[in-house]
Amino acid sequence: MSPARRRPLVLGNWKMHGLGADLAEIARIDAAAGALGVEAGLMLPAALIERAARQVRGLAIGGQDCHPAVEGAHTGSASAAMLRDAGATITLVGHSETREDGLSVAAKACAAQAAGLSVVICVGESARSADARALVAAQLRASLPPELDWSRAAIAYEPVWCIGGSAVPDAAHLVRVFAMLRAEAGDAPLLYGGAVDGSNAGELLALPEVDGLLVGRASRSAAEFVPVLEAAAG
Ligand code: PGA
Secondary structure, three states: OOOOOOOOEEEEEOOOOOOHHHHHHHHHHHHHHHHHOOEEEEEOOHHHHHHHHHHOOOOEEEEOOOEOOOOOOOOOOOEHHHHHHHOOOEEEEOOOOOOOOHHHHHHHHHHHHHOOOEEEEEEOOOOOOOOHHHHHHHHHHHHOOOOOOHHHEEEEEOOOOOOOOOOOOOHHHHHHHHHHHHHHHOOOOEEEEOOOOOOOHHHHHOOOOOOEEEEOHHHOOHHHHHHHHHHHHO
16 A cells, blocks of 8 residues: 555445345445445446435445447347446456456456446456466456556456455465556556455455455445445544
8 A cells, every 4th residue: 555545445246136125225335435434336236226326325336247349239238338327337347257358358348438437357366376466467467458547447356266255365465466466557446355344354455555345245234344344444
């Protein structure tokens, strides 16, 4: 983290969870983020975006993926313009649960920004590896469109072997990877994701170059997400 520490960015990823009945939970998270003064957002299933975006005050509402094409015969897909039209301001691309190759991630990032969305480009090695830093650097370079507007981009490092588990990598591993990400991504916000919860959020945010968190399971209820937001509020 640079000496002038920026306000952490905390994003939740609800994956394929969330119905209209969960809008009250989103309202509680929105209220807590506002009260704590934390920059936060929820990446929601496409079907929930419009209703959530209509009710939130400060919370960013985002998508979890977008198609690289503007429109077309792509059954089951959502374009970036559709997400934007529904009220999203941001989207993930390249999450390990949707990731194809770097070219496709770069094309999605490009499409997202062209539609007016900020973009979070996700990277991460699939298995525990001594070469993680080099693997992730190569993956990131392949996933960056040349025309990326860095002022509307963030990078999320999510080691796939931590997603859905209970442990995060050790600090030495994270320090090495985040130093590399900082060199590649300039001033863009760098997020850590994978098994983040209220018990480890503070430690993760204290690591050099970690500007924020991408939280899966622990973002789905205010009871679990608010402690993460509190850690971000310091
Ligand atoms: P998790 O998921 O926090 O449940 O490990 C993180 C993610 O996949 O973004």
